[in-house]
Amino acid sequence: MTAESSLHQLVANGVRDLRPYQPGKPVEELERELGISEIIKLASNENPRGASPRVENTLRDCANDLARYPDGSGFRLKTQLSAQLNVLPSQLTLGNGSNDVLDIITRCFVESRQGVVISEHAFAVYGLAAKSVDANLAIVPAIQFGHDLEAMREAINLDTRIVFIANPNNPTGTYVSQGKVEAFLSDLPDHVITVLDEAYFEYVRPFGVNDYPDGVALLTRFPNLIVTRTFSKAYGLAALRVGYAIATPEITEILNRVRPPFNVNSMGLAAAETALSDSDFISQCVTENAEQLFQLNQALVDLGLTTIPSVANFICVQVGSNASKIYELMLTEGVIVRPVGNYGLPEHLRITVGLPSENQKVIATLRKIISHLAEA
Numbered sequence: 001m002t003a004e005s006s007l008h009q010l011v012a013n014g015v016r017d018l019r020p021y022q023p024g025k026p027v028e029e030l031e032r033e034l035g036i037s038e039i040i041k042l043a044s045n046e047n048p049r050g051a052s053p054r055v056e057n058t059l060r061d062c063a064n065d066l067a068r069y070p071d072g073s074g075f076r077l078k079t080q081l082s083a084q085l086n087v088l089p090s091q092l093t094l095g096n097g098s099n100d101v102l103d104i105i106t107r108c109f110v111e112s113r114q115g116v117v118i119s120e121h122a123f124a125v126y127g128l129a130a131k132s133v134d135a136n137l138a139i140v141p142a143i144q145f146g147h148d149l150e151a152m153r154e155a156i157n158l159d160t161r162i163v164f165i166a167n168p169n170n171p172t173g174t175y176v177s178q179g180k181v182e183a184f185l186s187d188l189p190d191h192v193i194t195v196l197d198e199a200y201f202e203y204v205r206p207f208g209v210n211d212y213p214d215g216v217a218l219l220t221r222f223p224n225l226i227v228t229r230t231f232s233k234a235y236g237l238a239a240l241r242v243g244y245a246i247a248t249p250e251i252t253e254i255l256n257r258v259r260p261p262f263n264v265n266s267m268g269l270a271a272a273e274t275a276l277s278d279s280d281f282i283s284q285c286v287t288e289n290a291e292q293l294f295q296l297n298q299a300l301v302d303l304g305l306t307t308i309p310s311v312a313n314f315i316c317v318q319v320g321s322n323a324s325k326i327y328e329l330m331l332t333e334g335v336i337v338r339p340v341g342n343y344g345l346p347e348h349l350r351i352t353v354g355l356p357s358e359n360q361k362v363i364a365t366l367r368k369i370i371s372h373l374a375e376a
C-alpha cells in the first residue's frame with residue numbers, strides 16, 4: 001500500500017470524499033494575476049458600504065488589549081442581542097461566523113448514517129457539515145429555484161435529525177413564506193430539528209415583502225427550531241467572523257457543550273456590539289440595497305437575461321451555457337462575480353449588489369462581453 005492510500009484509509013468516513021468549500025476569488029489574488037488595482041468584487045455578498053463607521057474606533061480600542069483571551073461567554077454581546085431580539089441570553093450561541101454555528105449544530109445532533117435534509121441549490125455549507133459527520137444527505141428538488149417545503153417534509157424519515165432551510169437562500173435569493181414555514185414546522189415529528197438560516201434577514205423587509213417570517217418569533221411555538229443569523233452580511237463584519245444561533249435554553253445548553261471555548265475573538269465581539277447599536281446605518285444600507293437590486297435586476301433584464309427574483313443582497317442571473325467563459329472574461333476586466341455551477345446552476349452567475357458605481361460597472365462589463373461573444 002502506498003503512503004498516500006494508507007492515509008486515505010485513515011481519514012474519517014464522510015471526510016474522505018469531501019471537497020473544500022470554494023470561496024469567491026479574493027481581490028488580492030486577481031490583482032496579482034492581472035497587475036491592475038481597480039478591481040471590484042461582487043462575489044461574496046458582503047456589504048459594499050462596509051460596517052458602521054463607529055466600528056473603527058472600537059477596533060482601535062481593542063488593539064490595546066490583545067494579550068488577553070476574549071470573554072468566552074460573550075456576555076456583553078449576548079446581553080445586547082437578547083434585548084434587541086427579546087429572548088434570554090441563555091437562548092444565544094455565538095459562533096465564529098454562523099458557519100461555525102451550523103457546524104456545531106450538526107455535530108450535536110447528527111451521528112454517522114443519520115439523515116439531513118436540504119434543498120437543491122441550497123447554501124453549500126449544510127452539505128459539507130452533514131457529510132463531515134458521515135450523515136446521509138437527502139437533497140430535495142427545488143421548486144422555481146426555491147425550497148419546496150412540502151417535498152422536504154416528505155423526505156423526512158425515522159433517521160432524519162436536521163432539516164436546513166435557508167431563508168432567503170444563497171445563491172438563489174428565494175424565500176419561503178410565513179405560511180409555508182408554519183405549515184412545515186407544525187407537521188414535524190419530534191426527532192427532527194429545523195435550522196432556519198436567516199443570514200440575510202435584515203435585507204428582506206425593505207423589498208416590501210410582508211409574508212417573510214421572523215424565525216425568532218416562531219421559537220416559542222416550535223421548540224425544535226434553531227434560527228441562525230450573522231454579522232457578516234448587512235452588518236458588514238465578514239472579516240471578523242461573528243454569527244449566532246437563537247434557540248430554546250435547552251438546545252442552547254447542548255450547543256455550548258461542543259462550542260470551542262473562545263470561538264469568537266475580542267475584536268469580533270466588540271465590533272458586533274458597536275455595529276448592532278448603529279441601527280441607522282443598517283437601515284440606510286438595506287434601503288439602498290433594495291433600490292440597487294431593483295435597478296440591477298432591471299438592467300440585467302434589459303440585456304435580455306433572465307434573473308431569479310431575489311429578496312437579498314445578490315441576484316442570480318442566467319447567462320447561458322457559456323457562463324464560465326463569461327465569468328473568466330469578467331475577471332480579465334477586473335470584475336469578480338460568482339459562478340454557481342457547483343450549486344447545480346451551470347448557466348447562472350451570482351452577482352452581489354454593490355455600490356451604484358460598481359453595479360454600473362458590472363452591467364457595462366457584461367454588456368460588452370455578451371455583445372463580443374454574439375459577434376464571434
Ligand SMILES: *Cc1c(COP(=O)(O)O)cnc(C)c1O
Binds near residue numbers: 096123166168
Ligand atoms: C453568508 C452566509 C452565511 C454566513 O456565513 P458567516 O459564517 O456568518 O460569515 C450563512 N448562511 C448563508 C445562506 C450565507 O449566505
